[in-house]
Structures are given as structure tokens and as C-alpha cells.
Amino acid sequence: MAATRLSLNDVSLQGAEELAAATDGASVVTIGNVSVEVSSHARDVLRELLEQLAAGHRVDVVPVAELLSTKEAADLLHVSRPTLVKMLEEGALAYEQPGVHRRVPRAEIDRFLAGRHQRRSARPAALDAQQRANVITMREAGMTRAKVAKTFGVHPSTIRRVESAFNETA
Missing domain, CATH: 1.10.10 (Arc Repressor Mutant, subunit A)
Known part of the structure; x- marks a missing residue:
């Protein structure tokens, strides 16, 4: 399954707000005639997705594969594929190359994003x-x-x- 982007074209603001409010404290999700018990974590993720849509933001739902293509990794990092390849060659991210194509472990993307956030928050606002x-x-x-x-x-x-x-x- 490829990444899926949800937007206000998929659900109305009001509908997203109502669904997000309905998830509070719910332990069962029902769609049509199928009801499924969900964990509190799954409920919180679903509520966050709906709240983001209700706020007018797009949401990407991306399956977590162990190894990503350079295109998939670049998309997650919001960089071009050539920029990602340069980052790989400079050692900013670890990768595997089982054949001709490079594969980037998803855990490596997560590590890089966490480090990027940490580096940006540690950066001084201005020089004295x-x-x-x-x-x-x-x-x-x-x-x-x-x-x-x-x-x-x-x-x-x-x-x-x-x-x-x-x-x-x-």
C-alpha cells in the first residue's frame, strides 16, 4: 500500500469534528455493521487524525515498511530524491544496497527526523x-x-x- 493523503475533499470539517469528539473515551469503533474494540493508543491516533482534518490540515497515512526506496524516504523527509541520495552518500543516513537500488531503513528516517528536531530546537535564535x-x-x-x-x-x-x-x- 502506498502513502495515502487525506484532505477536506475526503471528509467535511464538521464531519471530522464530530468524529473526533465521538472518539473521546470510546473503546469500540463501528463502521457500517462491523464493530471493533480498539486500544486507547489506536483511539488517540484516530482522534489526532480527525482533529488535524477538522483544523483544515492534510494528513498522510504511510504504511511503515522496514526498508524504504529512496523516493519513499525522500518524501518522508520532504526533500528531493537527489538531495536524499547526496545525504546518503555523505553519511547523514545509513542505508543498505542489496543490489542496484539503495534502501533506507524506516528506523533511520525516524532517527534523522528526531535529530533534526533536536538540532533545530537547540539552535540559538540569534547571535549576541x-x-x-x-x-x-x-x-x-x-x-x-x-x-x-x-x-x-x-x-x-x-x-x-x-x-x-x-x-x-x-
Whole structure:
């Protein structure tokens, strides 16, 4: 089964809201004449899916395969397939190559996404005055923008903005 995208074309806002409210405390889900007992975790996942739809968001339902193609992995990471291949070759993600095609373990995607979230939340919002002065000193000493950015844990565009602000005041 391929990934499935749900949107407001599939269920109305009101319908999603009503279904989400109906899942509170429910231990049985009934569709048509079939009733199935569900765990609290399954109920919570179903409610979250419905709440996201009720909020007007699209929801992707993706089966968890042990090994993913590069296209499937790229889609989950919201990057192009060539970008993913570059990430694999640089060692950002582990992969297997049983034949001609690369396969990425789903656990590796989950690990990378968790790490990305952790890296982004640890990133400072801005550089203080001393750090900005150090950026200029390091760049004048010939250090690359990427290396300076890595030193401070920021994106290279942040270093570019610091340089632009410095050049405007100089």
C-alpha cells in the first residue's frame, strides 16, 4: 500500500469534528455493521487524525515498511530524491544496497527526523554582539561561511546576514 493523503475533499470539517469528539473515551469503533474494540493508543491516533482534518490540515497515512526506496524516504523527509541520495552518500543516513537500488531503513528516517528536531530546537535564535564580532573576525581570517555557521550552530544564511549588517555599518 502506498502513502495515502487525506484532505477536506475526503471528509467535511464538521464531519471530522464530530468524529473526533465521538472518539473521546470510546473503546469500540463501528463502521457500517462491523464493530471493533480498539486500544486507547489506536483511539488517540484516530482522534489526532480527525482533529488535524477538522483544523483544515492534510494528513498522510504511510504504511511503515522496514526498508524504504529512496523516493519513499525522500518524501518522508520532504526533500528531493537527489538531495536524499547526496545525504546518503555523505553519511547523514545509513542505508543498505542489496543490489542496484539503495534502501533506507524506516528506523533511520525516524532517527534523522528526531535529530533534526533536536538540532533545530537547540539552535540559538540569534547571535549576541560578541558572537557577531567573532563571526566577522573568523570570516576576515579566511574561514568559510559554512565552517563559521557550524561553529555557532546556525545556518550559513545567518552568517551572511551578520556580514551584511556589518558591511552596512562599516
